[in-house]
Amino acid sequence: MPGVRNGGAMGDDTGGRTAAPAAPRADRPRGLAVLRRSGWRPPPVGGSRRGAAAGTAVLLALAAAAVLAPWLAGHDPLATDTGAVGLPPGSPGHPLGTDALGRDLLARLLHGARVSLAIGFAAGALTVAGGTALGALAAVGPRWFDAAVTRTADALLALPMVLVALALAAVAGPSPGTVVAAIALTAWMPVALVARAEVSALRGRPFVRAATSLGLSRTRVLLRHLVPNALPPIAAIAAFEVGHAILTESTLSFLGVGVPPNRPSWGNLLTDARAHLLTGQWYAVALPAAAIVATILAMNLVATGLDRRGAAEGRTW
Amino acid sequence: MSPPVLDVRGLVVAAGGRRVVDGLDLRLAAGEVTALVGRSGSGKSLTARALAGLPPEGVRAAGSAVLDTGDGRPRDLLALPEPELRRLRGRRIGYVLQEAGASLNPTVTVGVHLRETLRAHGTPRSGWRARAVDALRRAGLPAPEELLAARPFELSGGQAQRVAIALACVLDPPLLIADEVTSALDPVAQARVLDLLRARAGAGGAVLVITHDLAVAGRWADRVAVLDGGRIAEEGPAAAVLARPRHPFTAALVRASGIGGSR
Numbered sequence: 120m121p122g123v124r125n126g127g128a129m130g131d132d133t134g135g136r137t138a139a140p141a142a143p144r145a146d147r148p149r150g151l152a153v154l155r156r157s158g159w160r161p162p163p164v165g166g167s168r169r170g171a172a173a174g175t176a177v178l179l180a181l182a183a184a185a186v187l188a189p190w191l192a193g194h195d196p197l198a199t200d201t202g203a204v205g206l207p208p209g210s211p212g213h214p215l216g217t218d219a220l221g222r223d224l225l226a227r228l229l230h231g232a233r234v235s236l237a238i239g240f241a242a243g244a245l246t247v248a249g250g251t252a253l254g255a256l257a258a259v260g261p262r263w264f265d266a267a268v269t270r271t272a273d274a275l276l277a278l279p280m281v282l283v284a285l286a287l288a289a290v291a292g293p294s295p296g297t298v299v300a301a302i303a304l305t306a307w308m309p310v311a312l313v314a315r316a317e318v319s320a321l322r323g324r325p326f327v328r329a330a331t332s333l334g335l336s337r338t339r340v341l342l343r344h345l346v347p348n349a350l351p352p353i354a355a356i357a358a359f360e361v362g363h364a365i366l367t368e369s370t371l372s373f374l375g376v377g378v379p380p381n382r383p384s385w386g387n388l389l390t391d392a393r394a395h396l397l398t399g400q401w402y403a404v405a406l407p408a409a410a411i412v413a414t415i416l417a418m419n420l421v422a423t424g425l426d427r428r429g430a431a432e433g434r435t436w
Numbered sequence: 437m438s439p440p441v442l443d444v445r446g447l448v449v450a451a452g453g454r455r456v457v458d459g460l461d462l463r464l465a466a467g468e469v470t471a472l473v474g475r476s477g478s479g480k481s482l483t484a485r486a487l488a489g490l491p492p493e494g495v496r497a498a499g500s501a502v503l504d505t506g507d508g509r510p511r512d513l514l515a516l517p518e519p520e521l522r523r524l525r526g527r528r529i530g531y532v533l534q535e536a537g538a539s540l541n542p543t544v545t546v547g548v549h550l551r552e553t554l555r556a557h558g559t560p561r562s563g564w565r566a567r568a569v570d571a572l573r574r575a576g577l578p579a580p581e582e583l584l585a586a587r588p589f590e591l592s593g594g595q596a597q598r599v600a601i602a603l604a605c606v607l608d609p610p611l612l613i614a615d616e617v618t619s620a621l622d623p624v625a626q627a628r629v630l631d632l633l634r635a636r637a638g639a640g641g642a643v644l645v646i647t648h649d650l651a652v653a654g655r656w657a658d659r660v661a662v663l664d665g666g667r668i669a670e671e672g673p674a675a676a677v678l679a680r681p682r683h684p685f686t687a688a689l690v691r692a693s694g695i696g697g698s699r
Contacts, residue, residue, distance in 0.1 A: 325533050326539050331525070332488050333604065334523065334526030
C-alpha cells in the first residue's frame, strides 16, 4: 500500500523547506504525511469524516509536541540571552528566532502549547461535565431547579462573557486554576441548555417508560438511560467548547489576568509580542496566533464530524 | 375463589379535563389471561399505564386498584407514594409496551438491561448472570448467553418483544400487563409472544393483555373484557363473550372481526 500513492511528496516538500527538525509550522503536514506514508487512508465516507480525521491528526500532533516540549525545544523557554535579542526565524540555534529578551521562540511556543492545551482541555472538560450535569438535572428535577438553571443560563448568555471571565480572573488573581474556573463558569450555558432539551425529549421515549416500569430509581434511569442517549449532540458541542476554552485562555492571558506572565502560554506570547508587531517582528505574533488558529480549526473539524455522525446514524450512534 | 391479584374498582382516567376512562371495574385472577378489548382511542392503553403507575404527563387517575403484594397487605396502586410504587414495579407488576424495539435503550446491551433491573431490586451481584440467562431462556429466546451481548438494533421485532417480556418477567412478577405487544408483529412472531403470555398464566401469574384484536383475545385469553365509552361494556369467559355477545358494541366488534362465535 505505501508505495502506491505519491502523496508523501507534499510532506517531503514541507519537511525539506523547513530546515529545523520538528518546527511547529511543519507539524501539521508532517503529522499527516507520516500517516500517509504508513499506509493510512482517510475512510472513504464523507468530507466531514475526512475533516474529523485531519482535525484529530492535527490535535494529536500538537498534543505530542506539547508533551515532548522539554526534549524538542532545545532551550529553556525562560532563559534570556542578551547576545541574541530579536533574531529572525532561521537564525542558527534559534529556528524560529528569539524575542526582545533573547528567549527562544520555538521553546516558548512548545512550552506554551503545554499550558494552553492543558487549560483548554481541562476547562472544556469541566464545562461539558458541569453543563451536562446541570442540564440533565434541570430536565428531571423539580420545577424550581429547572427555572433556576435556565434563567441563570439565559442571564449569563446575555452578558459579554469575556468581561465576566475577566472580572472573575481579576478578582481571583492570575493562575491556571483561576483560568479554568473562569472559563467553565462562563461557558457551561450552551451545554446545559442542549443537555436539558435532549433529556427532556428523551423522557417521553418508550424505553425510559419501560425502565421506570421495571422499578429502576430515578437516578439510575437518568444515569443509565437518559444521559447516555443525550450524549451525541453534547459531544459535538464539547469539541467546540474546547476550542472556545483555548481561545478564552489566550484572551485572558493576553489581557494579563490569565496564566502568570512568567509562564509561557500562547496568549502570553501574544502579549509579549504585541509591542513589536509593527517593528518588523511579525513572526513573534504570527506563530502563536497560527498555533491557536490551527488548534481551533482542528477542534471545529472534529466537532463537525461528530455532529454529522450523530445526525447520520441517529439514535443508534 | 381466591382473591384477585389486582382488583380495579371505579377507575377514572382523565386527560385534559375529559374522562377517557370513567368507572372501570376489572378483576384479574391468578392463572388467567384477561384480554381488555376496545377500539383505538377507547382508553385501553391509558388504563394500562394508569395501572402500571406510569400515566402520561397531565393525565390523572382516580378510583382504586388494589394489588395483592404477597405480604398479606394488599395495597392500592393509585394511592401509593412513588418510592413504594417503585419497589412494586418489576417485582410485583411487569409492564410490556407496544413499541418493542423502542422499549429498549439503544445504547446498552440486553445484558445491561437485565442487570439494571436485578440490581434495582437488590438481587445479589453473583446471581445476575444466571437469572438473566434464565429469563431469556424462559422467553423462548435461543442462545441466551450470546444474546446478553446483543444491542437492541441487532434484534428483530419479535426478538425485541420477547427480550422486553423477559425483562418484565425477570423477577417473576405475579401480574403482567402487556399493552398491544403483538400489534406490530407478523403472525408467527405474534403467536410466539402470545404463547409466552399464556405460559405466564399457566405458571400461576395474572396476565392482562390489551388488544384491539378480538381474534387474539378469543384465541389466547381466558376472559375478555370489552371497553366502550370508558367502562367495561361486557366481561366474561372468552368463549361465551365471543359466541353470544350481549352488548351491541361487542356484537358489532365480533361481526367486524369475522370470528362469528367459533373458537
